[in-house]
Amino acid sequence: MPSITSPSGHFPTLCSCTKLVDGQALYDVKFYPYPTTDDEPIFAVTGSSHLFICRPKLDADPPFEVLRWFQLESGEHSFNSLAWARDPVSGEPLICVAGEKPKQIQIFNVESGKHVRSLVGHGAAINDLAISPISSSLLASASADYTIRLWNLDPAYKDQPCVAIFAGEGHRQHVLTAQFHPNGKWIVTAGLDTAIAVWAVPSIDALAQHRAHRDGSHPAPLTVYYPHFHSTEVHANYIDTAVFYGDLILSRSAKGQSEDLARTTTKVKIVPNEILLWKIDGFDSDDDPPTGPPIPTPSVWTRSSFPHDPRSRGFQRLMTFDLPNTSRFYLRFGLLHEPGVRPILAMGNEESRFLFWDLQKLEEGYDPNEESGANLKAPGVKAPRQRKKGKAAEARQQVNEGNLGRLGELRRGEIVGGGAGSDVGYGRTPDPSLTTPTTSASNVPPERKFDLGDSFMPLKPHHSVLASTTLSPKKHFAMAQIAWSPDGGRWMVGVGDYGMMCVFYRSVEREAGRE
Known part of the structure; x- marks a missing residue:
């Protein structure tokens, strides 16, 4: 070592x-x-049918130990994303995993090693998971079904854990990433449609209206149709990562090698793979969401409900980071x-x-x-x-x-x-x-x-x-x-x-x- x-x-x-x-x-x-x-x-580490829980150890070789290994059936599981949560009652650590198969979020109790529950609702593969920074019970998932779902792991929502669906005028292809703002009031998403969007997270009171009623009825999840910012102009390639850096955004785009090669043979200029640091004009995460999200308009590639010069695109590119040999998304x-x-x-x-x-x-x-x-x-x-x-x-x-x-x-x-x-x-x-x-x-x-x-x-x-x-x-x-x-x-x-x-x-x- x-x-x-x-x-x-x-x-x-x-x-x-x-x-x-x-x-x-x-x-x-x-x-x-x-x-x-x-x-x-x-x-925690996941991939294919494997899920490992590990602890780093400074004076060991190798410098980590495997605390638990969840060995799952390889034909039935193909994981690519995970998120940590906590049991709302006991406070015990939970690990949420999802991927191409099954089209569900699987939740395991790390201490007991037992499967706790499955969250069913997405109609296609799940590409990313994120836990809210203000509640260890609020889980977001991004899917190939073009939607982002918000789940509440609290027992009060056991019969209807999906409390909100971000869909409609958002993404037109697979959503690859979804991440919360540090204050928990916003989610940034992006995907294969080269679009990046910022959505307002509904308030706790608004979400509470979508838990099971005393009479046993189950209201439908709250549907958020419009993001407050949506653009296909920030990146030209697939966007596989987007995170808030305070009120700025870091996002990465790339496209597969085979597609790059095909574009080369037709003498089409290849757009480089890149990480960008950029800002949305007028966006202040502490403000309440604007009352009216922007409505899609033909031939408008960026729409924003945040205050900005109507002659501008509504965002500013600040930095580009050099990424040699990163053609894959x-x-x-x-x-x-x-x-x-x-x-x-x-x-x-x-x-x-x-x-x-x-x-x-x-x-x-x-x-x-x-x-x-x-x-x-x-x-x-x-x-x-x-x-x-x-x-x-x-x-x-x-x-x-x-x-x-x-x-x-x-x-x-x-x-x-x-x-x-x-x-x-x-x-x-x-x-x-x-x-x-x-x-x-x-x-x-x-x-x-x-x-x-x-x-x-x-x-x-x-x-x-x-x-x-x-x-x-x-x-x-x-x-x-x-x-x-x-x-x-x-x-x-x-x-x-x-x-x-x-x-x-x-x-x-x-x-x-x-x-």
Whole structure:
């Protein structure tokens, strides 16, 4: 096991790369988001017919132990997504899993190892699961039936657990991702139709009207027909990941290799695979949803009910992240974004390499006390070349950099504050050094280590790691999902092709108290 020394003090070190199962891909990994009795993180991994519950161990080889292995019938189960929940009565940890088969959400009690229940309703494969940050009983699911469903695991909803369906004027093809805003009031979704949408989550009172009545009748789930934001202009390819970064959005798009090759032979320009950081004009997550969602109009590719200039598209592209060798879709990035912790974006490509971006460094910009290019000397990653710009380009860059220097403000201080009322995650004392001061164009340094003037220029990773394995150099693997532990990101786990699991660790100073 290598010595644990984080490069540049922020990025994790690869501890092990292990084939957890043989011959089957792993698709999802998530850490238990709630406090544990011994304060140690637990994570779950799923893929095909396998479901593992694991604990990372720093002084072990390999640096993890399997606590429970749910061995299911391979012909009847094909899982690709999971989410943690808690039993509303006992508080015991529950693991929710779903996928192509069966077209149901299966829920297991982790402590007893028993199957608890199945949630039936989707008419096709389920592609993503997410638990609400304000209630460990509210579960969202994204499906190939073009809908997103909201489920309540509370016993009061036992006879009718589906409380809301987001459908109608939303997605026209498979929905690949659904994630809550940290305050639980919004859901961002995206899919194969290249559309990305933001929906208002109905209030608890509105959802309560759709539980079983005393007379035994079961009202239909609440149907949400219109998202408050919908666009097919943000990305040109399939969107397999979308998460809130405060009030900004990080989303990734890609298209399969075979389709890229077919498009090449017909001499059609291939749209690059990318992760974008962007914002919806006028969106404030703390505001009540606008009274009227936007109605679809012919030849309008973006519709938004949030205040914006009617001459604009209603959103702004802020950054593009460089993603070499990531042509496949359904490869998901991992975002570390907790109070008091430097935000880090991590992505695995198809050549066994992990790419990292220090998002706080992008907000801080150029540090004259740092050695030039020190963070960019990872294998295979070249530092961007400084170019001499004309006066018009310099003025444009100065304005853009002034805007990007206010990312902390745009994210509404989420680095040092969590969602109100959240019962998820570990409480941490905010680190004053991580606050981002508001910067104006007049005080932006004349040079930056990272060229942020052009939102379409891909930003090279600040650090990368090649996962060395016994696989042939010509037989690399891709990471389907990356997860960070909720204790400040001490651990990072990635899972993917050939049953591979990579475990990373980094030293993090932990505060004495917890909320």
